[in-house]
Amino acid sequence: MRKWFGRGLRLGLAPDGLALVRTGFWPHEQAQLLAQARFKENNIDAVLREAGRMLADQEGSGWALRVVLSDELVRLWQVAPPPGATRMADFEAACALRYQALFGASPAGWQIRADWSATRPFLAAAVPQTLLAQLQAAASGSGFRLIEVQPQFVAALNQHRAMRRPGAWFGLVHGGVLSVAAFDGDKLAAVRTAPIPEGADRDWLEGHVAREALRVGLGRPERLQVSGPAPKGWASSAGRLKFACTLFEDELDPLWPDSARLAMTGRAP
Incomplete structure (x- = not known):
């Protein structure tokens, strides 16, 4: 069965939706969105039931399953x-x-x-033990091996750890929220999360980072490196002297829902 080696499924779970993605043999091989669902209201029980149905509909017994949880969970x-x-x-x-x-x-x-x-x-x-038990039951009941469950922010931070430049903070945009890991040298000093207001431009970003630096007792970073669907206007431009901003590129379909992007968080580029 060597042809299946390296293939697997990634499941993104949020309180109001989920997506199941199949990854291929090679890291750069295009991923396939298999299924996704969105609920009008937060309902993790309904999301978990739908996850069980999605997995039951798939073939590939013995495949590895990795789950990424939105930070609300x-x-x-x-x-x-x-x-x-x-x-x-x-x-x-x-x-x-x-x-x-x-x-x-x-x-x-x-x-x-x-x-x-x-x-x-x-x-x-911390992850609720009941949620982990339900995920394990859904995976094993459909013949998949649950090998990893990660919070989205942790998955993103680990994914880009080697790319973090000296003096930089790390940011993740997800579901209209910006989560920032503030670093003091190479030490993680704090994790701060805030909603992104409509129309947030570079001036908003600079003011937000300056306020967060004051709150955690650090100087403003030399650079902010951001993963996720951030506004393009946040990137560094001529005349910006307060701090540089780098937006990590991804190769995901721009039409994919947030839950599919959630599922792919942490995958090796």
Whole structure:
């Protein structure tokens, strides 16, 4: 069955929609949008039922399935490691305490993963365990191997990590929202999210980045590198001296829905 090696499915899930995409043998091989659905209101239970139906309609038993979750379905936060901590139990306890402080509840019922570090603040993510169980049941019930579930922002950050330039912050545009990873040197200092107003131009972007820099106690970045369907006017142009802005290009069909772009977040270029 060598002809199937490297092929797989990518599923993008948001509270109001989803899309299933098939990827090919080679990284640059054109992906195929297999199915997509949109709901008028947020209804994750309906989205998960539709995901099960979509998977049941596909052939390719044994194929790998990767799932990308919109950030509305997960929780992301920064954790400062306890001074002198060396045991994983110490990091996990600090992570849970920070979670409770931010979200006002115990992390029971959520599965937590993090970029654990004893020397610098790290990013943590939590996904509802019930959601993970339903995804696993839908995948195995249709003969697919669920090998990865990632929040969209984490997937995008990892995808472009090697391309981040010194002094740059990273941004992701998704569903009318801009999420920004603020870096202090090579250390991730904060993740900030804000809706993008209609008609947001370069002046709005510069004002937004300046305000976020003040909020997190950092200087304005030398460059902002942005992934996703950002306004073209955000890119650097002559006379712009406050900071440069680079828009990462993608080869996806511009007519694809946001849920399909969500599914493809994190795929190697």
